Each structure stands twice: as C-alpha cells, then as structure tokens.
Amino acid sequence: MGSENAERIQTSILNAYENRLTKWLAERQPEWVTSDMMSYLGLAAAVFYAFFCWMANFDLNYFYASSACLVVNWYGDGLDGNIARVRGTQRPKYGFFIDHSLDALTTCLFCIGLGLSPLMRLDIALFIMGGYLCLSIYTYLSTIVIGKFKLTYASLGPTEMRLIIIAVCILRIYNPWPDVFVKVFGVQWTVYDCIGAIVAAALFLIYVISMIQDLRKLAKIDPLKKYHKK
Numbered sequence: 001m002g003s004e005n006a007e008r009i010q011t012s013i014l015n016a017y018e019n020r021l022t023k024w025l026a027e028r029q030p031e032w033v034t035s036d037m038m039s040y041l042g043l044a045a046a047v048f049y050a051f052f053c054w055m056a057n058f059d060l061n062y063f064y065a066s067s068a069c070l071v072v073n074w075y076g077d078g079l080d081g082n083i084a085r086v087r088g089t090q091r092p093k094y095g096f097f098i099d100h101s102l103d104a105l106t107t108c109l110f111c112i113g114l115g116l117s118p119l120m121r122l123d124i125a126l127f128i129m130g131g132y133l134c135l136s137i138y139t140y141l142s143t144i145v146i147g148k149f150k151l152t153y154a155s156l157g158p159t160e161m162r163l164i165i166i167a168v169c170i171l172r173i174y175n176p177w178p179d180v181f182v183k184v185f186g187v188q189w190t191v192y193d194c195i196g197a198i199v200a201a202a203l204f205l206i207y208v209i210s211m212i213q214d215l216r217k218l219a220k221i222d223p224l225k226k227y228h229k230k
Contacts, residue, residue, distance in 0.1 A: 012159065111128050168192065
C-alpha cells in the first residue's frame with residue numbers, strides 16, 4: 001500500500017488550530033516560494049538550532065536564538081506540504097520521501113543540539129533520539145503494512161514537542177533548579193537529565209506497546225500457516 005493511500009491519523013492537541021494557520025500562511029506565500037524550499041528551510045533552521053544550543057554553553061541567552069530556530073523549522077515543515085495542497089501541485093511519493101527523509105535528519109539535529117547544550121547530557125539526548133527514531137520507523141512500517149499513517153502519540157505531535165523544547169530552553173536560562181539534582185552510580189544528573197530520561201523511556205514504551213498491539217492485529221489478518229511436508 002502506498003503512502004498516498006494511507007489513512008492519516010493526527011490527533012495532537014493543537015492540530016485543528018495549526019491546520020488552519022498553516023493553510024492560511026500557505027495561501028499567502030509568493031509564487032517563487034516552493035514546497036522544496038520550505039523543506040530545506042526547516043532543515044537549515046534545525047542546523048542553526050543545534051549550533052545555538054552548543055553556543056549556549058558560553059552564554060545561556062543563545063537559547064533564545066535556538067528557540068527562534070525552532071519556530072522557523074515549524075514554519076518550513078508546516079508549509080511544505082500545505083503549499084503543494086493549496087496549489088494543487090502534490091507529488092505524493094516524492095513529497096513523502098523528501099519530507100520524512102529530512103524529518104529524520106531534523107530529529108537527529110534536535111536531539112544532538114540538546115546533548116551539546118548545557119541543558120542535558122549527550123547520552124540522555126541520544127536516548128531520546130533512539131526512542132523517537134524507533135517510533136518513526138514504526139510509523140513508516142504501519143503506513144505500508146496497515147495503511148495507517150500515525151502522526152501523533154499521546155496527543156503530542158512535532159509542534160507540541162517543539163513548544164516543550166522551547167519552554168525548557170527558556171526555563172534553563174533562568175535556572176530555577178540546582179545543577180545537580182541526583183547522583184546515579186556516582187554520575188550527576190540534573191532535573192533536565194531526569195526529564196529527558198523519562199521522555200526517552202516513554203517513547204520506547206509507546207513504541208513497544210504500539211508494536212505489540214499491531215502484531216496482534218496482523219496475526220489475525222495474516223495467520224500462521226500450517227506446514228505440509230511434501
């Protein structure tokens with residue numbers, strides 16, 4: 001089953017408002033602005049986001065710049081498909097491929113940026129990245145095998161995740177909590193490390209639960225066949 005025939009499941013908190021806003025913005029873009037241009041704008045913003053996160057080691061105010069880059073990333077990611085839809089220039093296979101190929105890079109940059117920043121340790125950020133990428137792989141497998149393209153989990157989508165990162169980054173500027181929160185096996189963990197570990201564990205848990213549920217459904221649709229010895 002192709003991605004263009006899959007049922008899109010989008011149940012995030014801000015989905016209805018976001019759809020109206022991105023459609024309104026897409027309808028008002030100049031003709032020279034293309035879907036591909038928006039996709040690459042989103043990727044470029046993710047690169048600068050990671051850079052400014054690293055720069056926050058020298059001055060926490062760079063978190064303002066990294067947060068602004070997340071807004072630009074949302075702008076590019078939200079408008080690339082909408083521009084094609086409002087202009088009637090959709091390319092389902094090409095669009096799906098480029099959009100989610102760049103999404104994978106963007107996810108890596110988001111998490112690496114967090115790990116290079118003074119916000120949390122790199123290993124915790126990579127743990128989050130692993131969980132998110134597992135969910136992404138699960139989503140693409142579901143699109144092909146089951147025909148359902150699930151874009152949100154626990155009512156949270158990419159937009160909500162960006163807002164959470166922005167909120168945490170701004171909060172870190174004012175640093176309301178001590179740098180050392182707990183020690184685990186002699187390793188110091190901050191509040192942000194603990195939050196990151198919980199988020200990563202939740203992503204892996206959602207992945208495992210979703211996989212088990214779909215395996216049960218697929219086992220009924222595609223039951224085990226008896227082997228007949230010749």
